[in-house]
Amino acid sequence: MELSNADGRGGSALSMPIAETLVRWNSRGEMEPVLAVAWQHDPDYKRWRFSLRPKVTFHDGEALTGASAAPALLAALKPKYSDVSIETGGQAVEVKAEHPMPDLLDVLALPGAAIFRKSDANALIGTGPFRVTASEPGRHLTLASFDDYWGGRPYLDAVAIEFGTGRGHADLFDIPVGPARRILPEGLATWSSAPRTLVAITASNADPALLQALALAIDRGPIGNVLAQHNGEAAFALLPHWLSGYAFLFQSTPDVPRAKQMVSQLRRAPLSLSYPANDLFLRSVAERVALNARDAGIAIQPMPGGNGNLRLVEFPLESEDAAHELLRIAPQSNPPDLTRAESLYQLERTLLDEHRIIPLVHLRETYGIAPRVHFQKPGADLFELHLEDAWVDQRAAP
Amino acid sequence: MQTVGVGTAATPPESGASATLPRLRVTASSDTRGLLFVAEVLIGDNRQVAMLPWTLPSSAQAKPRVSITTKILWIQPEPILDLLLVDSGSQMLVLSLNGVASYRSSGEKWTPSATASLVLPRPMPRDPRGRLESTAGGVEAFLPVATCVVVWNPELKLTCASSVANWPGTLGTHWVADRNVLEGDAPTPSFAGWGSDWASIADPCSAGTVGGAGKVAIASSPNTEHDSVRTYLILDGQANPTSDPLPLPGPVTALWEAESPGQATLVVHNLQTGEYEASRLALACSQ
Numbered sequence: 001m002e003l004s005n006a007d008g009r010g011g012s013a014l015s016m017p018i019a020e021t022l023v024r025w026n027s028r029g030e031m032e033p034v035l036a037v038a039w040q041h042d043p044d045y046k047r048w049r050f051s052l053r054p055k056v057t058f059h060d061g062e063a064l065t066g067a068s069a070a071p072a073l074l075a076a077l078k079p080k081y082s083d084v085s086i087e088t089g090g091q092a093v094e095v096k097a098e099h100p101m102p103d104l105l106d107v108l109a110l111p112g113a114a115i116f117r118k119s120d121a122n123a124l125i126g127t128g129p130f131r132v133t134a135s136e137p138g139r140h141l142t143l144a145s146f147d148d149y150w151g152g153r154p155y156l157d158a159v160a161i162e163f164g165t166g167r168g169h170a171d172l173f174d175i176p177v178g179p180a181r182r183i184l185p186e187g188l189a190t191w192s193s194a195p196r197t198l199v200a201i202t203a204s205n206a207d208p209a210l211l212q213a214l215a216l217a218i219d220r221g222p223i224g225n226v227l228a229q230h231n232g233e234a235a236f237a238l239l240p241h242w243l244s245g246y247a248f249l250f251q252s253t254p255d256v257p258r259a260k261q262m263v264s265q266l267r268r269a270p271l272s273l274s275y276p277a278n279d280l281f282l283r284s285v286a287e288r289v290a291l292n293a294r295d296a297g298i299a300i301q302p303m304p305g306g307n308g309n310l311r312l313v314e315f316p317l318e319s320e321d322a323a324h325e326l327l328r329i330a331p332q333s334n335p336p337d338l339t340r341a342e343s344l345y346q347l348e349r350t351l352l353d354e355h356r357i358i359p360l361v362h363l364r365e366t367y368g369i370a371p372r373v374h375f376q377k378p379g380a381d382l383f384e385l386h387l388e389d390a391w392v393d394q395r396a397a398p
Numbered sequence: 399m400q401t402v403g404v405g406t407a408a409t410p411p412e413s414g415a416s417a418t419l420p421r422l423r424v425t426a427s428s429d430t431r432g433l434l435f436v437a438e439v440l441i442g443d444n445r446q447v448a449m450l451p452w453t454l455p456s457s458a459q460a461k462p463r464v465s466i467t468t469k470i471l472w473i474q475p476e477p478i479l480d481l482l483l484v485d486s487g488s489q490m491l492v493l494s495l496n497g498v499a500s501y502r503s504s505g506e507k508w509t510p511s512a513t514a515s516l517v518l519p520r521p522m523p524r525d526p527r528g529r530l531e532s533t534a535g536g537v538e539a540f541l542p543v544a545t546c547v548v549v550w551n552p553e554l555k556l557t558c559a560s561s562v563a564n565w566p567g568t569l570g571t572h573w574v575a576d577r578n579v580l581e582g583d584a585p586t587p588s589f590a591g592w593g594s595d596w597a598s599i600a601d602p603c604s605a606g607t608v609g610g611a612g613k614v615a616i617a618s619s620p621n622t623e624h625d626s627v628r629t630y631l632i633l634d635g636q637a638n639p640t641s642d643p644l645p646l647p648g649p650v651t652a653l654w655e656a657e658s659p660g661q662a663t664l665v666v667h668n669l670q671t672g673e674y675e676a677s678r679l680a681l682a683c684s685q
Contacts, residue, residue, distance in 0.1 A: 030431075037672075129524065147521045148521075149524070151524055152522065152523060152524025152525055152526055153521045153522065153523055153524055154523070154524055155523050155524070241427075242429070242430070243429065243430060244429055245427045245428055245429030245434035245436070245449075246427065246429075246434070246436055246447075246449065248425065248427070248436075249436065249438070249447060320430050322429065322430070340449075341429065341434055341449040341451060342447065342448065342449045345447060345449065388524065389524075
């Protein structure tokens with residue numbers, strides 16, 4: 001199977017598991033076992049004990065044990081818990097720290113906490129259904145199925161991934177978000193993720209009252225419908241509605257007269273809005289924002305690259321944990337308990353009322369799928385497209 | 399599905415007092431965990447919000463006419479692909495990923511008698527499936543990567559060929575090589591709420607009626623990790639439930655029509671124990 005990825009933004013909704021984590025969030029927002037089959041912690045959350053799944057091997061044949069998992073785990077946990085230590089014995093892993101680690105499972109579910117090993121020839125030896133057979137960073141990656149995968153061999157024998165190219169003859173290819181209109185061949189199926197990348201304006205040095213006026217002036221509808229060609233939804237909240245369930249509470253319509261009135265009472269300082277230099281989509285968004293701002297009497301200069309006092313930033317979701325994602329967008333030094341939807345809403349309300357971040361659009365990721373490509377559970381996961389569940393009908397034309 | 403409800407306690411605008419009277423708006427929403435009721439109390443420009451997660455209760459149903467009973471026949475740590483009772487139910491063959499095992503009936507228990515390993519031309523695909531079928535020559539094991547002849551008397555033997563054969567008594571139904579999907583001339587029904595496993599068995603309520611015994615479909619339903627099974631009568635292209643859902647202790651990994659009429663073989667991966675449980679499902683008419 002051939003796969004192309006033309007957009008540097010894309011790719012995160014495509015699951016190509018090479019290395020796996022101890023645990024993961026499932027589609028219902030519950031933690032479920034992957035390489036760990038059981039875990040427990042002491043009342044203070046300072047000591048966690050995990051039992052690793054038996055009979056799991058890395059791609060080079062080495063068994064998954066506490067000892068073989070520990071180096072990758074320690075490297076993943078150190079940035080968050082500086083005093084963390086790991087003890088192992090057989091299939092047991094004990095994670096200890098002087099400070100409580102109540103959110104340890106959240107951290108372990110992140111892709112960055114995947115268990116992998118390195119060799120001179122291969123920088124990524126995991127336990128997942130696919131193993132790396134060749135790679136050239138930024139250009140291509142070749143995967144082969146891992147016959148001894150504990151979850152069952154994938155249907156595909158091999159996957160060739162080309163980065164930075166158009167569709168070509170690819171069986172699966174990303175359809176980048178952008179201003180250029182794309183006409184897809186008839187019969188081609190597409191898959192779109194749930195909205196999963198927030199595009200927002202962040203402010204490092206601007207009057208919050210001016211930002212409040214700017215937020216009122218921006219017409220978000222055309223950003224999702226026209227600029228993103230319906231691959232995005234207007235965002236009034238930081239978390240997409242499918243994840244939080246309450247995003248509609250933030251919905252509003254542009255109110256240019258009120259924005260104008262607010263601006264008239266403020267000292268008008270020129271603003272610059274920077275965006276990644278080669279990103280045509282974000283450039284079109286920046287220009288659109290500048291246009292809306294001008295209607296309200298706010299002067300904004302779009303600026304490729306550089307360091308404007310306003311920045312257009314993307315926040316791709318990396319999990320289905322609403323609390324974790326909100327804290328990634330807006331880190332808090334002392335976050336409240338966010339297990340209840342109401343407390344999550346209150347924090348998001350507070351963040352938006354501070355007017356240091358203005359959500360604009362939540363983007364979907366869309367892939368074109370050749371007719372000969374099938375998925376075992378199409379549509380079962382709104383968040384990711386699982387390559388390990390794909391197969392190619394060899395009798396069908398590419 | 400509960401509908402979105404909106405309630406207001408506002409007085410008409412001309413009363414002049416509407417700005418101070420509280421208004422209540424309740425919205426049925428959902429997040430990744432399920433339903434979420436969001437209540438907004440609006441007083442002038444102020445808004446207070448309360449949220450209540452809610453699990454959908456089972457919908458009210460008419461009294462079901464079919465009841466499902468289960469009897470566990472075999473439990474083991476390795477995945478069970480299928481199970482077949484032979485020699486008038488005195489012997490049991492269990493098809494697993496690694497081979498076929500035979501068991502002898504001794505009262506209510508099954509005693510292991512022999513095992514034969516599967517030597518396959520290539521590894522099984524993920525989510526492996528397999529079927530044991532009585533054929534004219536004995537028993538055959540149909541797998542996505544091979545077809546094997548099973549002989550259990552006088553000793554258990556497996557002879558496999560790397561080809562996918564048509565299932566006996568079907569319209570050319572066979573595994574698609576290296577995948578866990580079936581291909582055949584007969585269309586495969588699929589309805590909303592059904593999982594990937596279903597079997598067609600005799601309808602216990604239609605026996606003795608004009609036209610003879612009809613068929614009902616028994617299908618798995620992937621309701622979170624803990625699947626359920628339920629019977630359906632297919633009429634006019636619609637699947638009409640005829641039983642209550644039977645909750646199971648984990649996901650269904652196999653559901654086949656059994657060798658005995660009116661029964662099905664069900665395999666569930668019990669998430670509590672981690673073991674695979676093969677059961678016999680039987681239907682009874684409760685009308």
